[in-house]
Every structure is written in C-alpha cells, then in structure tokens.
Amino acid sequence: MFNSYKNITKGFGARLKEERERLGFSQNALATAIGVKRLAQGSYEKELTSPNVRYLADAARQGVDLFYLLLGKHLNKRILSIEEEQNIEKRVFELIEEYVERSCDGHLSGDSRYILFDLMRKQAFESSDAVADLSVIDFSLYKS
Amino acid sequence: MSNKDKKNNDESRQVFKCIDLISNASGSSPESYLENLEEYISKDSSSKSEQAKIDRLDKAIKFISILPGWFAKRLDAKTEDYIRVLNKAGINDRYDIRVMLRLRLLNSIGLDRVAFDKTNSVSAGFTLALCLFFMVLGMSLIKFSTLNASGNFEMLFYWVLTVTIAYIIRNLWDVSYGQIKLNQILSGM
Numbered sequence: 001m002f003n004s005y006k007n008i009t010k011g012f013g014a015r016l017k018e019e020r021e022r023l024g025f026s027q028n029a030l031a032t033a034i035g036v037k038r039l040a041q042g043s044y045e046k047e048l049t050s051p052n053v054r055y056l057a058d059a060a061r062q063g064v065d066l067f068y069l070l071l072g073k074h075l076n077k078r079i080l081s082i083e084e085e086q087n088i089e090k091r092v093f094e095l096i097e098e099y100v101e102r103s104c105d106g107h108l109s110g111d112s113r114y115i116l117f118d119l120m121r122k123q124a125f126e127s128s129d130a131v132a133d134l135s136v137i138d139f140s141l142y143k144s
Numbered sequence: 145m146s147n148k149d150k151k152n153n154d155e156s157r158q159v160f161k162c163i164d165l166i167s168n169a170s171g172s173s174p175e176s177y178l179e180n181l182e183e184y185i186s187k188d189s190s191s192k193s194e195q196a197k198i199d200r201l202d203k204a205i206k207f208i209s210i211l212p213g214w215f216a217k218r219l220d221a222k223t224e225d226y227i228r229v230l231n232k233a234g235i236n237d238r239y240d241i242r243v244m245l246r247l248r249l250l251n252s253i254g255l256d257r258v259a260f261d262k263t264n265s266v267s268a269g270f271t272l273a274l275c276l277f278f279m280v281l282g283m284s285l286i287k288f289s290t291l292n293a294s295g296n297f298e299m300l301f302y303w304v305l306t307v308t309i310a311y312i313i314r315n316l317w318d319v320s321y322g323q324i325k326l327n328q329i330l331s332g333m
Binding site: 080084092099103109 | 152153155156158159161162163165166167169170171172173174175176177178181182185186188189192
C-alpha cells in the first residue's frame with residue numbers, strides 16, 4: 001500500500017515514470033543510478049510502496065524535478081528581481097530552521113533540508129496572482 | 145528494522161509532513177505565502193508538543209500500573225474523590241486530569257519513594273521490615289537452638305545475612321532509580 005505518506009498529491013507513480021522517461025532512463029538504469037533495486041523502482045511507479053527521502057534526494061541529483069514529482073505541478077515562476085529572490089530564499093531558509101527546531105528536535109539531514117528548501121522556495125516563487133505562466137503564451141503569434 | 149532504517153523512516157516522515165504543510169499553505173504573493181506557511185509550521189509544532197504530553201502521560205500510566213494492587217486501589221479511590229469534586233466545580237473528567245491527580249497523590253502521600261522494577265514492586269519500608277525479620281530469625285535460631293551454633297546453622301545464618309544485605313542493596317538501588325524516574329515524568333508535565 002502507498003500509505004506511508006498521504007501528503008503527496010495523487011499520481012506520484014505516474015509522474016515518477018514520466019520524469020524517468022523525460023530523462024531517458026529505463027527503470028533499471030534509473031534504479032542503478034539512484035542505488036535501489038529495479039523492483040523497488042517499479043513498486044514506486046506502481047505506488048505499491050513509498051520511497052524515502054534519500055531516494056528523492058538521489059533522484060533530484062539525476063535531474064528529476066521534485067517540485068513536479070511531489071506537488072504535481074510545473075513551476076510558473078513569477079518574475080522577480082534578484083533582491084526579491086534573495087529575500088524569499090533567506091525567509092525560506094529561516095522557516096526551514098524553525099521547522100527543524102520545532103518539529104524535528106533540531107535534527108534533519110542536509111539532503112532533507114535541501115528538498116524542503118527547493119520545494120518551499122519554488123512554491124513561494126509561484127505564489128502570486130500574476131505568475132509568468134509561459135505555457136499559456138501563444139508563441140505562434142510572434143512567428144510572423 | 146535497524147536503527148539506521150528507523151532513523152531514515154522517521155526523517156522521511158518529518159519531511160513528508162513538511163511537504164504537506166508546503167502544499168497546504170497558500171498566498172497571493174510570496175510574502176503572504178511564507179507568512180501562511182509559518183502559521184502552519186507553528187500549528188504543527190504545537191500539535192507535536194501535545195503529542196509529547198500524551199506520550200509522557202502514557203509513561204506515567206505505565207509507571208502507575210506496576211505499583212502493587214492495594215496501592216493502586218487506594219489511589220483510585222482517592223482519585224475518584226478528587227474527580228467528583230472537580231466535576232462539581234465544572235471541570236470535566238479528562239484522561240490527563242486523572243493521571244495528573246494520580247501522580248500528585250503519589251507525591252502527596254509520600255509513596256513516590258516506592259521501590260520498583262519491571263517484575264516486582266515493594267515499598268522500601270516493607271523491604272526493610274522483611275530483611276530485619278530474617279536477621280532476627282536467623283540470630284534467634286542460633287541463640288535458642290539446642291544445636292551447636294557452629295555447623296549448618298551458622299552457615300544458614302551467614303547465608304540469610306548475605307541474601308538480606310543483597311536484598312537491601314538491590315531495593316535501595318530500586319528506590320533511587322524509582323525516584324529519578326518519577327521526577328523525570330513529573331518534570332516533563
């Protein structure tokens with residue numbers, strides 16, 4: 001059963017498969033690159049079992065988009081100045097520290113912190129009424 | 145499951161819980177999103193401290209459950225009296241109130257110095273009385289026996305004395321251990 005975490009949006013397995021195919025990996029190749037057995041990779045894609053944080057961190061190193069994988073959406077990043085981005089990242093960093101102190105007794109590995117930082121930062125960047133969603137722009141209009 | 149696996153699983157659980165907070169928080173701007181997320185994080189940590197309190201209460205219940213039956217009965221009767229008073233005052237008979245009261249009663253009647261271990265629990269006074277009884281019995285047997293003090297009876301006396309001393313030492317250790325344990329539980333509340 002895929003019930004270790006109810007947090008991840010539905011369709012995790014399908015998105016994992018989609019990301020693997022986008023990166024041009026076979027099940028066996030991605031499993032080897034991450035350091036798990038092919039059967040484990042298959043069971044994650046079928047949502048029979050759930051991967052742990054180490055798997056996710058290694059998958060991100062192989063190019064898997066964790067934001068899409070875990071939250072089920074592509075980043076529609078708002079256009080921000082460098083200073084605004086830095087302020088957001090600083091605040092995100094502080095929030096992670098706060099979470100670790102309050103909920104994890106001050107202990108969380110670097111990989112886990114990085115995953116949370118990446119997701120929080122992207123989600124904050126996306127939070128806006130006026131996001132720059134490039135996918136909705138009809139570029140054919142500019143071809144002529 | 146090895147300790148390392150358990151640690152990894154615990155960490156994964158924490159991370160996925162945080163991912164849940166990240167996906168649930170919302171805002172119309174990055175700043176408002178982060179403010180909302182901060183609220184979620186503080187709510188989550190307060191629920192964690194509630195859980196820690198429940199865990200401590202569970203420990204307290206386990207501690208109480210290993211006390212001798214007669215003591216638990218007496219404590220229960222006293223607790224019920226207190227709960228009745230609290231109910232009259234409009235305070236509900238809640239699980240944590242019950243445990244708190246039991247622990248306070250433990251302290252108030254001085255029985256927080258009860259010796260205990262996993263299998264047995266005997267009050268320090270009772271242990272001492274038992275040991276003294278054996279000592280007196282051993283000495284009496286030798287003094288008033290028509291048999292020669294030397295030989296088997298002397299051996300028996302030394303044997304009883306050795307066991308008694310060992311028993312006292314073990315119970316003294318239990319008393320101090322019990323005291324430390326109870327203090328830990330109480331200080332966590």
